[in-house]
Structures are given as C-alpha cells and as structure tokens.
Amino acid sequence: MRTRTIAMLLLAASATACGDDTSAPTPPTDESPCATTDGQCIFRHDTFGDEQLWTDTLRLHELVQGLPPKTALGVGLKVDAEAVPADVLASADLDDPATTVALIQLNAVVGVRGTVENGHVTRIGITCALCHSTVDDSVASGIGKRLDGWPNRTLDPGAIIALTPGLPTFTSSLGVDNGVAVAALNSWGGGKYDARFNQDAESHPVLIPPAYGLRDVALETYTGEGPVSYWNAYVAVTQMGGHGNFKDDRIGLDIKQEPDRVTPMLPALREYQFSIAAPAPPAGSFDATAAARGKVLFEGAARCSSCHTGPSFTDAPTLHAASETGVSPDEARRSATGMYRTTPLRGAWQHPPYFHDGSAATLGDVVSHYNDTLQLGLTAAERTDLEQYLLSL
Structure with missing residues (x-):
C-alpha cells in the first residue's frame, strides 16, 4: 500500500507538470516560474534564486529528503490540498519521508519549491508564502486550501534553520559561534523570526506579520523602514537569500548581484499583496x-x-x-x-x-x-x- 500511495503521488506530479493548465507554475528550477506581471505566482512560487542559500549553503534539501510529513507539519510547514488529488491525499503515508519528496515534486508544500530527480530532492528554495500564507485545515491540521496573506503563526523557522546540515558554514561566514546561533534559533518558537539576526547577531525575534490589508498602509514592518516593496526587497535578498540587489545606507547595506532576480518582480508582488483584503471576523465571534x-x-x-x-x-x-x-x-x-x-x-x-x-x-x-x-x-x-x-x- 505504501509503494502504491507514493507511486500515485508521483503520477499526480507528472500529470500536473504535463497538463494543459497554463496557470500552474512550471516544474521547479532555479529560474523563476513566474511572469513579472503575475504577482500571485511570484508570492507563491518565486524563490528569487534563493536556492543559492538554502541548497548550496544550508543544504536544506538533505534535511527534507529524510523528513516525514508529520515532522514537517509539526514545525509548521503547510500542505496545499488543492495541489494533490483528494483520493491520493487521503491515502498518503504521513510517516514516510518519500511522501514529503513527492509533495515537493507536486509543488504542494506551501512556500517551498524544489527540484526532484530520481526520487531525490536536488535543489530547494523558499518563497514569500512560507511565512505569509497558511491553510484552512479543511483536510487535517496543516493541510487544506491556501490562505494567502495570513501569517503562519505555527511555522518555526528557527528550528528548521538550526537543523540544516550547512548551518556551521553559514554561521562561520557571519562570524557567529555555531552553538550560540543554534541556541538562539531554537529559542524563537513558532510564528516568530528575527530578520536582523544575520546582520547584528542579536536575537530578538518578532511575530511574522500579516501580508493582508496593506493597500492603504504607508509603511511596512513594525519599525516602518519603508513601503511594502522596500521590505519585500530586504527580505528577498538579505533573509531568503535571493539573487538580487538591495541598498539602504541607513543600515550600511549595498548588495549587488547580477542578474537581479528580485527588483523586476517587486511591482507585481506589491499589487498582489495590496489585493489581499484583511479577513472579516467570523459570524458570532464577537458581541x-x-x-x-x-x-x-x-x-x-x-x-x-x-x-x-x-x-x-x-x-x-x-x-x-x-x-x-x-x-x-x-x-x-x-x-x-x-x-x-x-x-x-x-x-x-x-x-x-x-x-x-x-x-x-x-x-x-x-x-x-x-x-x-x-x-x-x-x-x-x-x-x-x-x-x-x-x-x-
């Protein structure tokens, strides 16, 4: 039964890649699957070339290769139920790491985009949706329809990063003791991230904020550094590890990488975020x-x-x-x-x-x-x- 289920998942992945639905992202590579005008695709599926960090340095692909779906769900990763046929999803073995690989091949892990070759994850990156989307849990906890813009308050980025095989190389490049970094990362907990930790080595994590209701908001972030596109660029380049440019003299950053995979995507990404309205409270949820x-x-x-x-x-x-x-x-x-x-x-x-x-x-x-x-x-x-x-x- 296990072999049959994995085979069905892989068959579904193949069908998705070869179907006639032109709105679906192309099979994962380091190249963007998105047009510069498709903000939803950019938000959900564009890594901005951050495989250079998550694969080449942190080696996240090695970690997920042996990660059962139950463990992945336990650290807050989400599964897009609409990317997997319902009958296949219902019979998937959530204790088998091969199911995780198959879900990645289906592009069904929200905010994660990978390349799978011969049953092995060979490249992996993350997207905006990893932190700023969740699911409605309509199938099971952590499995359901996407809710873009909703903060993933169960995602534990620190714990995930702390487990990556390449972390010692990364912390060494920052001049930070690896043991100190691991302790800090593991202290953050679900729904929190420190977007300055790799800049100043201090650990003061903040809540992952919503990415909805932003159209009339003049400044993004808790500290109001700039408009939405400023923060999108900062995160894409300095946190996600995307291949692009970011400059802010106030904090002494001037990062240049060619080709710039980030800047051309910012206008459409901003417009998609502006299109996401804040959710109305459920009926009967207040007096x-x-x-x-x-x-x-x-x-x-x-x-x-x-x-x-x-x-x-x-x-x-x-x-x-x-x-x-x-x-x-x-x-x-x-x-x-x-x-x-x-x-x-x-x-x-x-x-x-x-x-x-x-x-x-x-x-x-x-x-x-x-x-x-x-x-x-x-x-x-x-x-x-x-x-x-x-x-x-």
Missing part, C-alpha cells in the same frame, strides 16, 4: 452590542484613535518612540528608524498574539497594557467592550 460601546471608547476615552486612524487604523507614516507605547525597545533600537509604526488593526482578530514580540496573548491584554501605560482608568467592563470592538474589525 456586537459590546463592540458598539467599545467603538465609542475607541474614539473617545480610550484615545485609541489618536494613533489608529483612517480605514486601516494606522497613522503611518508617523512613527513613535518605544517609550510612548511601553513595549520593548529592542526591535526599534536595531532598526533604521529607531521607532515603531502604529500597527493596522483590520483583521486583528485573526493573528494573536500581539505587539511585535508577542508579549500580549490576547486583544484584552493589549487593552490592559495601554490602560496601565497611558493611565486611562478604564473599568473592567469598558476594557471588555473595547476588546470586543477590536475583535469586530
């Missing part, structure tokens, strides 16, 4: 009467609207000192701006925990934090009403 009272507080006594303004509830490009907010200053201190952006609130119900470092477990905790920090004097009932309003956005 509408309490939320109406909370709205009055939000715009009045609680003073929330002094910063959370406009359709996206952010006053960006205005930035704020950490001392204004009462949150940890570490992320701001390491950034180009030294300050924090007001976080947009649309869809906030979907992505607990909160604050850049996840220090608030619930929106109620966020309300309590500001009630104390700003000495608002809200009663317990008022704090509950305000939480319900935030859950309604």
